[in-house]
Amino acid sequence: MTAVMWFRRDLRLGDNPALVEAAADGDVLPLFVLDPALWGPAGISRKLHLGDSLRALDASLRNRAGGDGGLQVVRGDPVRRVVAAAREVGASRVHVAADYGPYGSQRDEAVEQALAEHDVELVRTGSPYAVAPGRVLKDDGTPYWVFTPFSKRWAEHGWRGPIDPPRDVSYLTVDGTTDLPDLQRPDGLELPPAGETAARRRWQAFLDDRLDDYGTDRDKPGVPGTSRMSVHLKWGEIHPRTMLADLAERDSTGAAKYRSELAWREFYAHVLHHRPETARDYFRSEYARMSYDEPGELFERWKRGRTGYPIVDAGMRELRATGWMHNRVRMIVASFLVKDLHVEWQHGARHFMQWLVDGDLASNQHGWQWTAGSGTDASPFFRVFNPVTQGRKFDPDGAYVRRWLPELADAEDPHEPIDPIVDHAEERREALERWERIRP
Ligand SMILES: Cc1cc2nc3c(=O)[nH]c(=O)nc-3n(C[C@H](O)[C@H](O)[C@H](O)COP(=O)(O)OP(=O)(O)OC[C@H]3O[C@@H](n4cnc5c(N)ncnc54)[C@H](O)[C@@H]3O)c2cc1C
CATH class of the missing domain: 1.25.40.80 (Serine Threonine Protein Phosphatase 5, Tetratricopeptide repeat)
Known part of the structure; x- marks a missing residue:
């Protein structure tokens, strides 16, 4: 018998229950589908990391197969591509780790139905x-x-x-594969090794x-x-x-x-x-009634790390330079966008998803909602982060802000704002007034 192992968010051979199930069926086609619906909107850092991770998985598979085969990457709509691949190798089962995200679970249902028309079963084993x-x-x-x-x-x-990787598997290949994505690395972007x-x-x-x-x-x-x-x-x-x-x-x-x-x-x-709708909507619906400002010039300054508040600017620059930001700073910059600039969390969450290599819909949208006061056991809205005192408390010697803002290298008080785009005390008052109007 043959089976397909459709890799998605499980780019590894070790402790991979779906792969073990696939190997128990017989020869395995290791498949990855570059889905334009996910690839298109991803930012450069995420695309680069995914490319590197696929290359690492490909190398591990080739190692096991004595240099042949490797990961079979195809591009297109997963419904068509997975069905075509399963039919080409005569597989009766396609194995996956279950996806619980809003897009992934709907995609899998569509693939499952299309496979069933050809008497092929979609088997979900494990999850991320x-x-x-x-x-x-x-x-x-x-x-x-x-x-x-x-x-x-x-x-x-x-x-x-944990379980060991399956041994002595014969890996199969298909026609119509595409090269692994190999994108130009922008100057100044440093990503951690993948795989x-x-x-x-x-x-x-x-x-x-x-x-x-x-x-x-x-x-x-x-x-x-x-x-x-x-x-x-x-x-x-x-x-x-x-x-x-x-x-x-x-x-x-x-x-x-x-x-x-x-x-x-x-x-x-x-x-x-x-609550899949909370990827876009407020977990606590009363927050949708709060008055917010349209994202404009100040939002652009926030995105570029040019607010004048050192810890905010350092975080936003770290994000662009490395595809990652420290958790404490994620909270500070998110609070600044929602409570100092009065911009809805969804705009900030979208920017994060574009730049973060670890961009994950559940952790990101709910990390934002937590900071915005609208999430599950959220930080109360009235507890507004002061970017200056937060900086002094968590980065007391200024090592972090000096690293990302070289202009502060010799500053005596590196957390003192320089030409801030807004006055924190004033915006805090404004945020609380807006909140008073919707508080239950
Ligand atoms: C506004 C905002 C957006 C965020 N967006 C994301 C995101 O897109 N992807 C993401 O993985 N995390 C997100 N987080 C959570 C957290 O910031 C990161 O998981 C963490 O900074 C990753 O670095 P680390 O692996 O060194 O963390 P560590 O401190 O080493 O934590 C270990 C692991 O625990 C998990 N974890 C830690 N903190 C959290 C948390 N607050 N929520 C959920 N999981 C957590 C992560 O998987 C992390 O890798 C966000 C937090 C906020 C406040």
Whole structure:
């Protein structure tokens, strides 16, 4: 028998349950579909990372096949391309890791129906999460909307241990493949290495060198205190349960804190699964009635890191230069856009999705809604981040802002605003007045 393994957000061979299922069927066609609906809107950093990750997966597959075959990349509508590939190799089953996002789940239903017309089955095994979205429910069968009880139940639910890659698989090829995307790298854009080996290396280095101090260092953008694993998780270059198994062997506050951060990722996927419209709409609907400003010149200045507030500008420049931004700074720049510039969170979320290599619909849209006050157990709207005091508190020696704003190299007080585009105290008052008009 033959089977298709359709890779999407699981670009790895290790701990990949869908691949193991595919190999149990017989010879395997390793397929990736470059879907214009996802590829078109992606920003340059995301495209570059995906290209590199596909190249890494291709090399791993070739290694196993003695140099032949490799990842079969085709371009076009997944409905047509997956059906055509399955028919070409005579597969009776197409294996995937389930996708719970709004676009992915609809796409998979359409592919499933089209395959069924040819007596081919779409088999979903595993997902990009330790516990599949939809599984963790309250006793009465309804979803949790608050993180802490969710994470408790999530931990009680538990997950299986990691599994090895399948051995001695014969990988198949198809006609009509396209070259792996190889784009021009813009000057000044520095991305981390992509792929399964890079993910495992980074994870191991983090466990060895940083995990113990994670609880205290994770909030300091000037210190390399976080794992930078988000991009590897986003593309499934490593599975979270592989990481959870390593954490389970360590009994430390750092390990417990890290596990809780992974639970946030699972929580937001769970929320988006139950409320897919919150990718665009306010989770708390009263916030849609608040008065906002149209994005204009000030929004452009925010995007380019030219607001005059050092920590905001440093974050926005880090985003463009590396495709990543520190979590504390994501919160500060998001708060600044919504509460100082009065622009709706969706505009900022779109800009993030365009530039972030780890851009993930669930974590991004709900990270934004949390900051905007409209999300699940959101930060209360009236708690407005002051970009100057936040900078002084979390980047006390200014290492972070000096790195991204070379003009501050010798500044005595690097968090002091220079020609700020708005007055924070005034805009804070304005934001609270607007909020008073909609508060329940
Ligand atoms: C406005 C805003 C937008 C965000 N957009 C994204 C996004 O598009 N993609 C994304 O992966 N994360 C997003 N986050 C969450 C968080 O900022 C990143 O996951 C984190 O900065 C990634 O860096 P790290 O891997 O070094 O994190 P670490 O501190 O090492 O955390 C470990 C892992 O836990 C998960 N995690 C940590 N914090 C969060 C969180 N608040 N929500 C969900 N998962 C979390 C991530 O998978 C992360 O890789 C956003 C947060 C905010 C406030």
